Amino acid sequence: MAVTETSVSIAPVATVAGMRAAQIRHRLMLWVPAGFVIALMAVCFIGPFVLPLPAPIGGDILNSSLPPGAPGHLLGTDASGNDILSRLIYGGRSSLIVAITVNAVGLAIGGLIGAISAYAGGVTDAIIMRALDVLIAFPSLVLIIVIAQGLGPSLSTTILALIAFSVPAVARLSRSAALQVTSMPFIQAAQLSGSPAWRVLLRHIAPNIAPQLLNFLALGMGIIIVTEGALSFLGLGIPVPDPSWGNMIFDGQQALSATPLQVLWPSLALLLTVLAFNLLGENVRDEMSTR
């Protein structure tokens, strides 16, 4: 934001009022997406208990593929006669659980591994990185098929498969960011201050690589949800009839020409979510910026 805001703020009109306006704008930028994310979570996680929704599964087969606005079905029904709105909300829950879990585990394990690797350097670094190379170079397709065949599709295997991709990715990214941080003098200063490795990692390196990881993870939210749907192509993914945005999109696209709306709704939900998470991520990052 440096370029614009500086040139704006330099304008002699800058007053306390102007300053306040800027601050308020700044707050809004943070709270609008944050509000959306909170609302989204609330709808998806609490909604099923409080909203008068029909069940997302077990719809009446005789009422299948109803158009939007059909009585009792705001967005219509799908090929099995399930209420699409209800599936969107329940599906959002699964999708968010998948995305958040994968991101959280990816960040916690991958982020840590990468930072440790960069900080420790030497043999430890080499061993960790080569181990990650094995994971990264392991063809994802084979891994998915093996997991699908070995464990069968379910919410947890989906999460497992996605974590298997996310951890090494975050680890590498984290390492690359941490490598730059570890060369800073304040890391040495911390060592002189007797900070043990874990504190250097968690308190010095982590916050300094956080912006980049955050950037990545916010983007990752959408990708994970989308990928979860793509896994259905390969026999994994959240199994029918349980909804998730990913498998709703996947199911819908199988007859896209006939049922475009069944792709549109979950895609829209996904888009709004991705947007909100990214705006939020971006603004949290701005907030974390050192200036």
Place this chain on the structure above:
Amino acid sequence: MNVVETEVGVEAPVGMAPSGASGSGKEPRPILEVNDLRVTFSRAGAPPLHAVNGLSYSVRSGRTLAIIGESGSGKSVSVRALMGLLPPSAFVTGSATLSDTELIGMNEKALRQIRGNDIAMVFQDPARSLNPTMSVGKQIGEAVRMHLQIGRKEVAERAVELLKLVRLPAAEHRYHEYPHQLSGGMRQRVMIAIALAANPKLLIADEATTALDVTTQAQIMELLVDLQERLGTAVIMISHDLALAASYADDVLVMYAGKIVERADTKTLFRHVRHPYTKALLEAIPQLGVPSHTSLKTIAGEPPDLSALPVGCAFRARCPRAVDICAIKEPPLDEHEPGHRFACWNPHPASGDKDTGIPIDIRTRDEDLS
């Protein structure tokens, strides 16, 4: 994307014949005039911090203005404001004209023409101000390229030349090195080389020599003096080394809590110190002639919190000469004597009679450089 460059004035590269600019003796018109400059930092969740509060001064071509003063009094911020290099949280008001061009509020594009070309700056913290992933030669070369339309090879040659100019040993070799491979003083000299790359009209040296040993410092200062003489460069030097300021500046400006507390030409200021803060500064300087471990004379207390400036004089709490009015009204920066301004209700007595030493005319020395 190429930067369109406008030639501002005729500028000869360093080391060539002077372009007939002002030498010593004349009284050229101010190149930079700063008027009521104010900078406030405002970050969500923190009270606004008033770093610079109404700064006014001018600098003339070929002259040197020294800004001295308390650490944290807004010296760096005030000069960064001139170049439009403050973070987004900074709100700048007031005016600063460079040869009749208003700098404050100028758009980024126009500012770019000014930066480096007309004003160059040596940053206080060379370690952070150099790009860690670019060789120093390239970084100097970049500054050269911004102002001269010359080929790659010439740029490199010029960069090496500049490195030699700032007395960096093994310049050809250092050209390829990265900032982390240099010592503190070397980095600082790289920063100076960058600033000199374009023969600016105004050079701002923010503690440009603190990391240099005195011999190198003297060499660099001579280099600047030479530049001034040949090209009429105006210099703003920010320094905590009062002796250095006294030795090389024409005018001195003392800052405290974002304000000027005293301002005069060098001779006058150091010989007729009126403001108690300036006096305190002078008395705190360690002296070579004094035995080791003699306790230094300091004044108690701390500088005020810039986000909650007190009413009245900001220095009052620490001032040995404070009187009642100091707590009520802010002393104006008046020209109490010709060319000597200070902001104090109860200044030290004028001490014209106590004139003992022979003033050094800093323009009379003719030292050959290189």
Place this chain on the structure above:
Amino acid sequence: SPPTSPSAAGADAGTPQRGGAITVLLDAGFAGGWATGLDPATSNTVGANLSQMSAIYGGLFVLNADKDGKNGRIEPTQAESFKYSSDGLTLTIKLRSGMTFSDGTPVNADAVLWNWVRDLDSGSTSAPTNVLLARNMKPKISSELKQSILDALPAGYDPVKVEQDMGAIVPVDDLTVEVHFSAVNATFINGLPGTNLNWLASPTAYKKLGAAAFKVTPVGAGPFTIASNTMSQKLALERNPHYFKSGLPYLDKLTFQSVTGDQVAYQTLQAGQADAIEGLSTVSLITKAQSNPDLQVTLIPPTSPYVIQLNTRMAPFDNIKAREAIYYATDWAAINKGVFNGNGEPSESFTASAGLFYTPKVPGYRTFDLAKAKALVQELGGLKIVLNTISTGVAPVVVTALQTQWKKAGIDVELKTQALGDLISTFISGQWQSFLQTAGAWDPATGIGVGVRFGSTSPFSGTPLPKGAANAKDALKQRLTTHLDDLLASAAGTLDVAKRGDLYKQVAQIISDEAYAPFGFAFSPAEIVRKGVHGPGLTTPIPAVAVNTGILYDQVWVSKK
């Protein structure tokens, strides 16, 4: 909108015209996959690749039907006629005279022998099972022919069996072949179009090309020859000028392109990049295509109804009450209406209208009755089951609907959808409770017909094992059978059609009485062409041989614009 009447579509076709080229889209997961090549002796996907096979080889026999799809029957094509001996143990097949392979070599009785021994002894899974050839005859053929056959067999063949097979298949004269059986095989000819025996390849060309190349560019005597073949991707064919039916084929060029998924196929057709889709099964796209004026939809007359196989060898379906509960809890009519727009055809046994021995009603068949289902479930103290099915096509929707219906009866259902390969593994493991499948074929004894689904020793069956057998292998070894097995065997061994029909009625009755598997309704995929493409099987319905239709590509033509 109601489906375009197939007979109407066929009626306004006009006179066929020579020339033109068409591209036909096949589903990569089924007909569009020919990973093991197109040599009938070594291909494991002959049953799926009927279109490619008939285009390249023509075929000894084809399954044809009237223009309205009725009266499905086996017709000799390269064969002129066939005849069973009165004891049913000798089959005489006469070939048409004057036929040549596209490399110019003659199609004769020796070629049949050469092909059939290879087909039966190369380890191909496309060979018919239970051929029951006579095992005591010495081959009476030239050593040259014998050597040529042996050279064309893969390493590790069983020499004893090869010798026996060479003895049982006797080239009587240049155009006559006798097949000697050890027991009556009534389904041999009916099953032929779905197996590799139907497709005659040129022995000379094989010798010239070698085994590997022959899988890619085999030579037959069919209406087309191969221009290029990217395995499981694209097969480009050209008119065979020496095709034995004069004036045929109509087309100059025929290309098979495999695509993944019905949506892709539909789009590609819409984009004008293809002229026909074989076997589109997504109901909503079929409906969409039916309302598209540029397209013509032909529903394949169904031969295989949906069935829920219940595994009687495992809890809970080892208890007939649990099986009955499933019968009563299932409302097929609703599923037919909701999922298939009512286009499905109800059946209470393993047959459908286009197949042989169609038996829509079975006396005492348990139909939808929620109250009874509830009562049974209550009696059982609840019912929790796993329902498996294939992950493609419409099956996931059907099982979802079943889950919902059964839930109403108090049955808890966990759904498990799998890819075909995994599904087979699951079957073989025996560790499954229920499967939604299709059962049957044009002749129920062939293909994935009644024997595969209900014979006690089939790995794909859940009917009770013979008494005293620990598992299917054991039963096979000890030659133990159940009553159902015996009925199925004698049905397969009976030439008399009426008698066979009777036997199948009994089979259907047992299945119904014992509640082994509730049958739903039969629904087959559709053939979709752009307007202007005509052909038997494509725009006029022909029943599926086993799963898909053998389209008669030599008679497919396009109207010039």
Place this chain on the structure above:
Amino acid sequence: MTSSALIPVVRSEERTSLLGRVAGSPLVRLAVRRLLVSVLIVFAITAIVFALLEATSGDIARKQAGMSASEEQVAALRHQMGLDTPPVVRYFSWLGAVFRGDFGHSLISGQPISTLLAERLPVTIELVVLAFVVSLAVAVPIAVLAAHKPGGIFDRIVMVISMTLLALPNYVLALLLVIVFSVMLRMLPAIGYAPLDQGVIPNLISVTMPVLALSIPLFAFYTRFLRGDLVEVMNSEDYVETARSKGAGPWRVLWQHAFRNSSFGMLTIVGLNVGGLVGGTVIIEQIFAMPGLGVTLLQGALAGDSPVVLVCVIIFAAIAVGANLVVDLMYAVLDPRIRYGSH
């Protein structure tokens, strides 16, 4: 030109010293060492893949045979596929053959794998290379443009567009592209691949949509990621100010200073994606009916065709390891502090 003219006359000690210096370069040493390790990694992966396939794919012959095959037929097939030898023996005989330069034959089709590769590898390579070239070529300038004025109109528009594209799975995108460009506009073929020997133009036309479908999500991701990083660097690094103070324009600052720094994260991501994408082409290859290696691997893995799978795995793993190796070397080239690392 005679051959002797090609050999520069270098005094022997000069040559060795030059060679010695280059070989002594830590970058070269690092590259060589890592290359050796990479080969080991690739083969470690093949061993793992083989073991996993063995463990999970069940009775391959039975699966291959389908439902109507009899037990004897399946047994014959099993023998024909060579599945009646122990897995360890099979793996090592395969490995030995590979080291002799023989990739072996497919279990399923019996075709030599080398012909399969010759036919399919170019397709996937072309898709992947073009997808990266296109996505990076578009994403980098757009990210820089957006970072130029964060919060500006362009930035916002780019954000909404890239987010939309990011929320759109590439398989849906592929279908939409076909509907628009093939069905509605009839501009591009809906399916199929024209090999290069049919001419460059037909080839490019045939890969246009697959490449778009692959590169658009990448583009969206890269744009957002790079833009975010650039803004971060522009906001928090002092040397950016130094560059500004030299009079360097915002573009120059972005390219020369911020971009170089942000390129670390970018490089990492690209390196990761290269590995991911070679397998990730499978869905796109399927939708556009491209005879690519992704489909080959998928079919092979589903059928338990281990020789085919292993060879695909070698290729994919080598590409992924190679990409990450290049990325690591690039770090060292781009950041001298890492190259000479003092910690």
Place this chain on the structure above:
Amino acid sequence: MTDTDQMTLSTTATRLEPLLSVRNLVQEFVSRGPGGVKTGVVHAVSDVSLDLMSGETLGIVGETGSGKTTLARSIIQLDRPQSGEVIFEGQNLVGMSKRRLKQARANIQMVYQDPFGSLNPRWRIQDVVEEPLLGYTRMKSAARRERVRELLDMVGLNPDVYLRRRPMELSGGQAQRVAIARAIALNPKIIICDEAISSLDVLIQAQIINLFEKLRAELGLSYLFIAHNLATVKQVSDRVAVMYLGRIVEVGPSEQIYNAPLHPYTRALLDSVPGLDPETGVAHRPVAQEGETPSPLDPPSGCRFRTRCPFAQDICAEVNPALIEHRPGHLAACHFPLDDPDGVAAALK
């Protein structure tokens, strides 16, 4: 070599064991050109020996790039030295295991030349100063917080104002003071100040110096005080060492070094000091010295200063002058030391 060692040891005047003694310390950096090809070796610190007694302040002055920072970093083992010994309380820090080093470091703290770089930009001042307390003490959180306030107060920063700031919101001098507060937090035995106060205004400099003096008097701290401002160095130091191109060229009691330098380089340094008489306000502008500093990549043979030395003779190019005690406790490495103390003193005036 041993010559020098004994000399240095014997000149420490007292029989006390030195708190810290550095022996023959060598630190070199490989310099690389484009592509990482080795192009030379920077002789940053070449065979440096020195002692630091308990309660003593040793000032180190010298040319920029002469290896002062490198020396400091090598002592504290931030860069492991090439060779040599660093004996602290009888233990050699060189080659010591990380864990034991950590213990030793509690007693040797350092203030960096580059204040911002040494402060984590995302931390609040409170956390920065608290860090060593967390690392080395078992103080309760309340006690720690109290101590932090006390420390900030000591370095002249109002805790109420600065506790919650982040480094970027500080001026250069404020950042430097935060670094000092962190260094003294543990009451270490030795503080190494690398230009620790050069970016402070003189009033605060004076405050900090007084603070240092106070800590020295009360707690017996020792300092290694690296600075360019000779007056400041003199103010704080008992002894001063002068470095030139990786070597110590002169070391001795500060009064003597300043009043009667033996080495021509020391003399040149003193001549370059700008002066200002606080009483009269008269400034003294130094004479810029001639000549270029040689490259540390290829230091001159023999005496490294010879290329700039007005008194250089042939022998200077051949023999590296040993650091010899010329006066009690006053050593210089010069073949032709300036032996006229009066002359030097006069030149100063």
